[in-house]
Amino acid sequence: MLTFIVRRLLLAIPVLLGVVFVVMLTVDLLPGDAVTLMLGEHATKEAVAKLRDYLGLDKPFAVRYLEYVGRVARGDLGRSIQQNRPVASELADAWPATLQLTIAALVIAAVVGVTAGVASAVWPNSVFDALARLGSLFGLSMPIFWTGLVLIVIFSLWLNWLPVGGSGSLSHLVLPAVTLALPSVAMLARMTRSAVLDVLREDYVRTARAKGVGEALVLSRHALRNAFIPIVTLLGLQSGQLMGGAVLTETVFAWPGLGRLMVKAIFARDYVLLQGAVLVFALAFVIINLLVDLSYGLLDPRVARQG
């Protein structure tokens, strides 16, 4: 088990190196340059040259890449080009907000999505099932941006229950978390419904019922546990999605997270800040995937025995 975890973590290193390379190359290939953007329309040629030299932007791509990797290996993420502030502090400011929002959305998605999905599967083609399927369709097709604004109009402007945006208290978290969770709720509900329906048709479920096991126990012990493998996989993928997809939600609700930080960095061509943020995302993806893989072992003893 431990060797498995260590091996997986070591495999993450080439992944991260590759991610940094791709991001750095993309920023390099984009037209536009950090210094001229920073100094604005009125900058003199000398000022631009001085600042480029100071930031080391004149060096060849390969040199900058190796220097960056070397610094990161020593635990130094560098300073943001635009703000001259340690990238680590920038990330430390934004990361908790993103984590908070992602976890809240994930919890909402898991609880609401799985419950709705199971209920739909237990009572297929009922009124509830029809409503849940309609709701899922709605949740999947509405753009986050639009849902967010509609929720603000209803709950902030008309009812005056919740703040328009910003962060700080639990009440600030409600609207962005719900908005962000909606598409995932929909996806999970659909996935859970079909997974549970599939399992309920299996022979061992019929056997269990035949030997007189109660319906509740059949569902929880025999059906759900087996249906959970695809659900957990989706949940893992979704958590990555939620983290990355939070940009729009963060913008609509003025949520101070990593997504907005990244967008800012891209527009300013601030590759140092951008890479720092991307590294955090990449690392989070690796860890989530690892957790998902580990959970298979818990859910299904056969997987654990093979591993």
Place this chain on the structure above:
Amino acid sequence: MRSRLLLGLLVLALIVALVPSADAQKRGGTLTIVRPTDPVSLDPNLETTAPGAWVYFNMLEGLLTLDEKMQVKPLLATSYEVMSPTKVRFKLRPNVKFHDGTPFNAAAVKFTFERALKGTPPARWASLAGSLDGAEVVDDLTVDVITKEPYGPILRTLAMYCMGMVSPTAVQKLGADFSRAPVGTGPFKFVEWKTNTHVIIERNNDYWGDKALVDRVIFKVVPEEGARMIALQTGDADMVLFPSPAQLPALRKDSKFTVHETTGIRVVFAGFHAGMPPLDDVRVRQALLHAVDRKAILDNIMEGSAGPARGVLAPGVFGYKDMQLDKVYPFDRAKAKALLAQAGWTPGPDGMMQKGGQKLTLSWLAARGRYPKDGEITEAIQAMFKDVGVEAKVQVLEWAAVFQQVRANPLNHHMFTLGWVTSNADADYSLYALFHSKQVPPAGWNTSRYANPRVDTLVEQARRSLNQTEREKLYGEVQDILTKEMVWIPVYTTKEIIVTRANVKGFHIHPVEYNLALWKTSVEK
């Protein structure tokens, strides 16, 4: 009779004395402002753009300032005297202290300029400061400001929003952190900055002048325009910067809100590359000016959110002269076609202008979203050109990419949509950088490749003179010449627009976007 009147007056005086002064009533409370972006920094050395300037303008003060009528007014300096063409002597205001208790004096002025102009890298505003070279201490409250060469715009340069004095002790103590917690002499002092959430400043109770009315100001970040407007309506915000233009007509009619607006100092224009045929022919350029219905653009695209461009400068700028473009170049398609015919361009079988089998086609570089409605006005002018048989091929790119191309030499496009702010509100800043023949990029901003020896002489002379009356006359002549040789289609002058709730009193909007003065503003309960 007389004594009764006297008694009456006495009673009245007593009543007046008992009623708390209006000033005291207005004091207190919090002013919450929503705006789209977080500052890059609160140190003018690292940021000269609006998100940071809005905040630090209330904390840091310069020697001089520009009032809402665009007149230079003393601030930390009380008087000045021109000693030589490169030296201006300032008397400083006595008994002024920085927020950390450090006394403000000549040494602080010298320190501020040295840090900005000689530091590594130099301040972001060094490029805006022209010939400014530094300051020399004469005595504790007297300082000489030195320029590298005679520099006429020096007063307006020193009055710029980003020329605020910084506390030398705080800079030394805080190091790089000064950028996130600046220390100046202004009516507000720094409290807290939570990245991408808010910046809080509070009243400086030891301020040397009239103290600010509100206790604190919170600058919140709300990137989404719709959400900003809702925050204003629910009362989560008292003031919105960058309000949604579409909602302005409704807000103007609503007594719950006040729309503050004034003409800004940015001119947005469609520029010509005057060195590239066929635009090297002045008749073709004049024809294109006649072809554009600028009023229609203002009415239908800008919808009241911008003012007409009367020339290459905005009215608030020193040296501005009304070029009367509407009279000289009225919208007149027949005239446009006649001028094109004079230049040898005649309609072909498809109605498009041609000469010797060559079509009159212009390539045009534009961004979308850098300036208000820049994409839309580019498309509108493109359509208007078509009506006189001129084809424009517009290439819309992201701003960073447009920027890189217009800053490059040579420029491979006939036209470009750009905006220009006269940052120090002095004509020198625009007429020199934009129209001097030696200012072709990458040196300066003469993207039009305009070259006229007389204009070169005039702008050089005006830059070197410290006689403001003479300078104004010289700039007048430059604008007369430019009127005849037009290398731009000036489209509009920006308007500065800020919306507040009606209980926000005493706020005066400034033509310079960055000069967001909040110390006279109060919030009534």
